[in-house]
Amino acid sequence: MHRDHEVHLRRKGRNFGVLGVLLAFIVIVFGVTVAKIQTGGFSEGFDHVARPALVPSGAEEANE
Amino acid sequence: MTDASLHIARPEGATDEASLRDYWQLLKPRLMSLSIFTALVGLLVAPGPQHPILAATSILWIAIGAGASGALNMWFDAxxxxxxxxxxxxxxxxxxxxxxxxxxxxxxxxxxxxxxxxLTANWVAAFWLAFTIFFYAVIYSMWLKRTTSWNTVVGGLAGAFPPMIGWAAATGSTPLEAWLLVAIIFMWTPPHFWALALFVKLDYHDARIPMLTVTHGRAETRKQALIYAVGLAIVSIYAATTALGGPLTLAVVMVLNGVFVKGAYDMWRRTDADSDNHAVEKGLFKWSLLYLFAHFSVFVIEAALPFGGW
Incomplete structure (x- = not known):
C-alpha cells in the first residue's frame, strides 16, 4: 500500500497554505477595489473620467 | 515529485522540513495580536466615517507589517x-x-x-508602518537590543506605534491624540516587562543581552518601574481629558492607574528576600495586561456612546 512520506505531507500542507493565501489575496484586492469605487477616492486619477482640475477656466481662455 | 527530492541537500542550518505552522511562528502571532488590537482601537476612535472593508484590510496590512518585523527579528536574533x-x-x-x-x-x-x-488607506499610514518595521528590525533588534540596558524602553516604542498607524489609516493625519495612544503603550511597556523580568528567571545574561535587571540590578529595576508607572498615570489621565476621552474614560483610568501605581510602589518597597514567591511582581504583571486591554477598550466605548466624550 502506498503511503506518503511525512515530508511530502508537510509539503502538501504548505502548498495548500500558499494556495489559500493567494486566494485570500485575490478576494481582498477585489474587495478593496469595490470599496474604492464605492467611495470614489481613486476615480479622478484615471482616464475616461472628467477631471475638473484640468479644465482651463474661462478667464484663462479669454487671455490667450 | 519523487522520493529523490528527500535526499536533496538542505540549506545550512536547516535540519527538518518546515511546515506552514513554522512560518506562522516566524511572524510572532502574540505580538501581532497586540498590534491588531491597538491598531484597531486607533482606527475606531479616530474621527470620521470609514468604509468597513477598507478599515478591516488596513488592520490586516498593519498586522502583516508587525509579522514582518517579527520575522526579521527572528532572523537576526537566531x-x-x-x-x-x-x-x-x-x-x-x-x-x-x-x-x-x-x-x-x-x-x-x-x-x-x-x-x-x-494603496488601501493612505501613504501617511504606509510611511509610519515602514518606519515602525525599520525601527523594530534595525534600530531595536540589530543595534540597541545588544548594546544598551534601555533596550526594553526603546523596543516598547516600536510596539507603541500601531494605534497611531491605525489612526493615520482612518484619517491620513497623526494629531496629538494619536501620539497620546503611542505614549500610553510606550510608558506601559517597561513596568509591564520589568515586573515579568523580576519573577521569571530569564536567561538574557547567558545570551549577553544587557537587560536592566542584570546591568543595574534588581533594586534599580524596581525603581525605574515605579518611575514609568507614575509617568504612565500622568499621560493616561491627560489623554482622558482630551478628545480621546470623556467622563467614563476618566473614571476608569483613575481606577486603572491607581491600582497600577500602587502595585509598582509595593514592588519598589520590597526586596527579593520577601518570601511570598514574588506575589507582588506577579500581581503587577497580571494587572498590566488587564490595564492595557481595559484602557484601550474604554476609549472605544466612549467614542461609541451617544453621550460619550466631553
Whole structure:
C-alpha cells in the first residue's frame, strides 16, 4: 500500500497554505477595489473620467 | 515529485522540513495580536466615517507589517535564540526554517504590507508602518537590543506605534491624540516587562543581552518601574481629558492607574528576600495586561456612546 512520506505531507500542507493565501489575496484586492469605487477616492486619477482640475477656466481662455 | 527530492541537500542550518505552522511562528502571532488590537482601537476612535472593508484590510496590512518585523527579528536574533531556553525551539534555532528563508519572508511581507496599506488607506499610514518595521528590525533588534540596558524602553516604542498607524489609516493625519495612544503603550511597556523580568528567571545574561535587571540590578529595576508607572498615570489621565476621552474614560483610568501605581510602589518597597514567591511582581504583571486591554477598550466605548466624550 502506498503511503506518503511525512515530508511530502508537510509539503502538501504548505502548498495548500500558499494556495489559500493567494486566494485570500485575490478576494481582498477585489474587495478593496469595490470599496474604492464605492467611495470614489481613486476615480479622478484615471482616464475616461472628467477631471475638473484640468479644465482651463474661462478667464484663462479669454487671455490667450 | 519523487522520493529523490528527500535526499536533496538542505540549506545550512536547516535540519527538518518546515511546515506552514513554522512560518506562522516566524511572524510572532502574540505580538501581532497586540498590534491588531491597538491598531484597531486607533482606527475606531479616530474621527470620521470609514468604509468597513477598507478599515478591516488596513488592520490586516498593519498586522502583516508587525509579522514582518517579527520575522526579521527572528532572523537576526537566531544566535541569541539558540542560547536561551525560552527561544531555543523557535523555527530558525531548531533548524526547521533556514535563516535566508526567514529573511526573505520578512522582507517580502514588509514590502507587501507597506505598499498595500498605502494603496488601501493612505501613504501617511504606509510611511509610519515602514518606519515602525525599520525601527523594530534595525534600530531595536540589530543595534540597541545588544548594546544598551534601555533596550526594553526603546523596543516598547516600536510596539507603541500601531494605534497611531491605525489612526493615520482612518484619517491620513497623526494629531496629538494619536501620539497620546503611542505614549500610553510606550510608558506601559517597561513596568509591564520589568515586573515579568523580576519573577521569571530569564536567561538574557547567558545570551549577553544587557537587560536592566542584570546591568543595574534588581533594586534599580524596581525603581525605574515605579518611575514609568507614575509617568504612565500622568499621560493616561491627560489623554482622558482630551478628545480621546470623556467622563467614563476618566473614571476608569483613575481606577486603572491607581491600582497600577500602587502595585509598582509595593514592588519598589520590597526586596527579593520577601518570601511570598514574588506575589507582588506577579500581581503587577497580571494587572498590566488587564490595564492595557481595559484602557484601550474604554476609549472605544466612549467614542461609541451617544453621550460619550466631553
Amino acid at each position: 544566535d541569541i535564540d539558540r542560547v536561551m531556553k525560552r527561544t531555543r525551539k523557535r523555527p530558525i534555532p531548531s533548524g526547521r526554517v533556514a535563516p535566508g528563508d526567514a529573511l526573505a519572508l520578512g522582507l517580502f511581507l514588509a514590502g507587501l504590507s507597506v505598499v498595500m496599506l498605502g
